[in-house]
């Protein structure tokens with residue numbers, strides 16, 4: 001088993017049997033997934049070593065056409081989409097199946113969230129989506145504490161009329177200095193059924209490595225009384241299409257803090273991965289991944305290495321301008 005340091009070096013992805021791992025000419029690690037006659041590198045999946053930010057364009061996604069979104073694409077607009085898997089939780093640390101059990105971050109998870117925040121501190125964020133689970137919410141909040149714009153992330157309470165009313169802000173100026181944080185159960189981790197709370201290693205010893213791998217990574221085989229990735233994707237991707245894409249279309253910059261499997265299903269949708277390819281997709285805790293949404297297309301930008309990394313900002317004029325503005329404001 002790879003050490004946590006090695007896993008970190010491999011950035012957001014490690015590859016399982018269908019792929020190969022090699023170093024490219026620039027000495028950066030690249031993971032490849034063989035798909036029929038195609039060989040798609042992890043870089044092309046946007047899942048690259050932290051120092052590598054080469055981009056690729058994905059075919060247009062199906063945009064929600066319904067006028068109810070009321071979202072008219074901005075003419076030359078582009079928006080940032082940041083995806084972050086929560087930092088290490090207390091049950092990640094104990095190697096327990098967690099699923100929808102609501103456990104907090106470990107101190108290491110807190111550090112990972114802060115580190116993730118530093119890596120995206122120059123990227124604009126207008127609205128944050130998290131699951132309804134505390135580990136994703138802690139990650140979103142801790143990451144935003146690092147943002148140079150210093151807006152205040154505020155959880156939107158729409159669970160009842162009273163909660164909505166009691167959490168109103170009565171200053172337009174204060175509202176402008178805040179970022180709404182929308183929590184949605186649809187972005188929760190896949191429900192792990194009767195595996196929740198069991199130790200992953202002990203479960204593999206008891207049921208066999210292959211069986212446990214099938215429960216954990218196959219696309220359509222659910223663990224006992226739990227959700228398969230396909231079932232998780234049904235709710236997570238539907239939410240992404242209905243609620244989040246209209247925001248991007250309207251020019252809003254979005255961050256999503258969620259979970260290994262809810263994010264795998266969203267990446268599967270964005271990158272048009274097949275159910276075979278998604279088996280090899282692994283996300284590390286606390287590694288942000290950036291996409292640029294432009295003219296109906298998602299452009300993968302990999303994982304920003306740090307606030308001063310040139311690639312991300314050189315790549316789009318808007319990001320460069322945003323960063324310059326921050327430099328001007330906070331020097």
Ligand SMILES: O=C(O)[C@H](O)COP(=O)(O)O
Nearest residue numbers: 096097098099189216260
């Ligand atoms: O729910 C869990 O146990 C983890 O967050 C994800 O588990 P996995 O690596 O088995 O998908």
